[in-house]
Amino acid sequence: MTKVLNFKQELTACFGQPVSENPTQAMIEAAYKHHGLDWRYLTIEVAPSHLSEAVKGARAMGFVGFNCTIPHKVAVIAHLDGLGESASVMGAVNCVVRRGENLIGENTDGKGFLESLKELTDPKGKRVVIFGAGGAARAITVELALAGASHFTLVNRSVTRGEELAKLLRGKVNAKVEFVQWKGDFKIPEGTDVVINATSIGLYPDREARLELDVSTLKPSMVVADVIPNPPETRLVKDARGKGCKVIDGLGMLVNQGVIGIKHWAGIDPDPKVMRKALEDIFNS
Numbered sequence: 001m002t003k004v005l006n007f008k009q010e011l012t013a014c015f016g017q018p019v020s021e022n023p024t025q026a027m028i029e030a031a032y033k034h035h036g037l038d039w040r041y042l043t044i045e046v047a048p049s050h051l052s053e054a055v056k057g058a059r060a061m062g063f064v065g066f067n068c069t070i071p072h073k074v075a076v077i078a079h080l081d082g083l084g085e086s087a088s089v090m091g092a093v094n095c096v097v098r099r100g101e102n103l104i105g106e107n108t109d110g111k112g113f114l115e116s117l118k119e120l121t122d123p124k125g126k127r128v129v130i131f132g133a134g135g136a137a138r139a140i141t142v143e144l145a146l147a148g149a150s151h152f153t154l155v156n157r158s159v160t161r162g163e164e165l166a167k168l169l170r171g172k173v174n175a176k177v178e179f180v181q182w183k184g185d186f187k188i189p190e191g192t193d194v195v196i197n198a199t200s201i202g203l204y205p206d207r208e209a210r211l212e213l214d215v216s217t218l219k220p221s222m223v224v225a226d227v228i229p230n231p232p233e234t235r236l237v238k239d240a241r242g243k244g245c246k247v248i249d250g251l252g253m254l255v256n257q258g259v260i261g262i263k264h265w266a267g268i269d270p271d272p273k274v275m276r277k278a279l280e281d282i283f284n285s
């Protein structure tokens with residue numbers, strides 16, 4: 001397409017960093033291309049000391065929104081005009097959306113997980129065991145609780161982090177919450193519906209890292225989910241398949257949070273298959 005340039009009021013950007021090697025970027029841009037959107041999604045590194053100016057810059061340059069990653073998920077809130085419900089409960093934002101003149105913080109990590117889970121089961125009334133108590137665990141448990149999950153067993157190595165998440169959930173959602181310090185192979189209690197790995201165990205390059213879990217306690221009635229997107233076939237995913245469980249891999253969550261982000265920014269329903277394919281091409285290469 002030929003475009004007439006008038007060179008008025010423009011800044012043209014020159015990023016001194018690779019902008020095409022981020023899997024999320026490849027996934028989002030694959031969707032833009034597939035749906036004929038002449039848009040870009042760029043990965044820009046921002047030092048914590050420059051976060052305030054970066055958000056001002058995003059406003060000034062008319063960004064329709066942006067994602068933010070650790071360490072900006074909490075700090076960015078001070079620079080926004082409002083929060084969606086789950087971002088407000090979690091106290092963390094990973095997706096910012098321009099609505100009129102306002103920048104609103106949302107959290108799509110947990111919502112992405114919820115969408116993947118809903119393809120297999122309704123979380124309402126379900127009993128959940130989750131390993132980990134970091135940002136991913138927080139986002140997932142808050143979203144599942146808002147969707148009606150009734151009981152959480154939080155299993156975490158560090159007591160401080162585990163108890164912190166238990167306290168947050170007890171104060172803000174209706175579900176019952178217990179915390180168990182993770183020591184040795186954890187046995188999944190009878191009656192558990194959903195088992196989730198929300199730790200970083202199994203993330204590339206530690207492909208064969210093992211979650212300390214008594215695999216014999218996994219039952220075919222359980223849904224087992226792993227947040228690790230790379231590699232998607234973690235040892236837990238393989239073990240759970242071997243026990244006849246229904247399985248969700250980490251690509252599902254990543255794709256769905258991207259789908260929700262694009263819906264927020266562009267107002268379209270992107271095709272998740274195209275987005276998953278873009279990730280698989282990267283992670284399998």
Ligand code: NDP
Nearest residue numbers: 132133134135136157158161199200203227229250253254
């Ligand atoms: P955090 O650093 O906030 O939390 C990490 C968690 O993993 C903590 O609970 C930590 O326990 C636990 N952990 C790490 N290593 C071990 C170990 N060797 N043994 C026991 N526990 C361990 O990270 P996030 O919560 O932000 O991210 C966790 C994972 O989720 C990452 O791998 C990330 O890639 C993935 N993720 C995937 C998404 C997706 O869309 N698929 C979205 C967001 C995250 P402790 O408190 O004891 O240190």
